[in-house]
Amino acid sequence: MTPLVRSFVAHFGEMGSRWGINRTVGQIYALIYVSQRPLNADEIGEALEFSRSNVSMGLKELQAWRLVRLKHQAGDRREYFDAPSDAWEVFQILAEERRRREIEPTLSMLRNALLEKPATEEDSVAQERMRGMHELIEMLTTWFDEVQHMDRTTLSQLMKMGSRVQKLLEFTGKVKVIAGGKTGKTIK
Amino acid sequence: MTPLVRSFVAHFGEMGSRWGINRTVGQIYALIYVSQRPLNADEIGEALEFSRSNVSMGLKELQAWRLVRLKHQAGDRREYFDAPSDAWEVFQILAEERRRREIEPTLSMLRNALLEKPATEEDSVAQERMRGMHELIEMLTTWFDEVQHMDRTTLSQLMKMGSRVQKLLEFTGKVKVIAGGKTGKTIK
């Protein structure tokens, strides 16, 4: 590993432990992510000085996260792995997986809690707070769902626009009348 | 604790360990979040059956995350804590803290790596991948920054609109000519 790769890998190791995924797994992912070609478990173990079995476990976890993909090389029996190199794709995968693992269970818990009849004054207040949390999460995930289905050009256009969308919305409110009157079109 | 609160607290305990914050801290937060009134360390320790010192450490961490606030009660020397109950506010705090702790260090590492002259072919490829990651993170955080400064009405309007913004953008492209011609206004 060159110093450049080494520092990237080290950073992912440290960050990894900051959120659920452990140091080893973070390092393995980082190595694969920046690698030009798919790597096999021995190469990874050698580069990072991990035991073969540790690498195997790490790869299994990364596959469960869909962050690495198994690639077979012609005429080689060993399993090679690479990672989607497009950052936006990686972001989407991460978002989906975290949603499945963290958001959905939480929403489900909240939904159940909100169905209960509050037994006490305390319960009513608690339920109120939970309702707020539930509403926000639903709103954010619904929105994110939709955004994911937008084409990337629109998306980047929208992001570059940033808070100026606000002006667009205000402006459109006025424009609708003029344009709608002229063209017969309205914005649904 | 009522069963309702108990299950909420338990869920946060489990989820807590899934991302960096530990079980205890998650439970303390959950308890404070749904509580009607500020709680002191003894009350928390009693409700959750944690030692006094464990509660103290947990509260310190939650304060560092700005997820709980110290509130003094008149005529009581003990320290009481409550949590912002508005879910959107909590979301913003979390976003800011995670940004500071995770995003910023990563951006900084990436920026440094991108300044290096690639020593090998491998390095060039690695740098290319890092550049992609850096660009996406910059774009997302810049955008998120701006969104945070939008007023909440616009924001919720925008979210409810979801992917229909896409249509709005397309439509506006056409409308600009008509409306601009009529009113002299253009969208900056």
Add this chain to the structure above:
DNA sequence: CTGAATTTACAGTAATTACTGAAAATTGAA
């Protein structure tokens, strides 16, 4: 100031999580 109430620090221990090596299982070329 003083000292009781309260919070914090920290060393020791418990619990959890990560890692290894060896053995078992699987795979696929011959």
Add this chain to the structure above:
DNA sequence: TTCAATTTTCAGTAATTACTGTAAATTCAG
């Protein structure tokens, strides 16, 4: 099929992280 190559599993151990009790520090009413 067979068997060597390869991957996976898992029990044991190492390392890390979480938790407790005690002692020290801090705070503030009197």
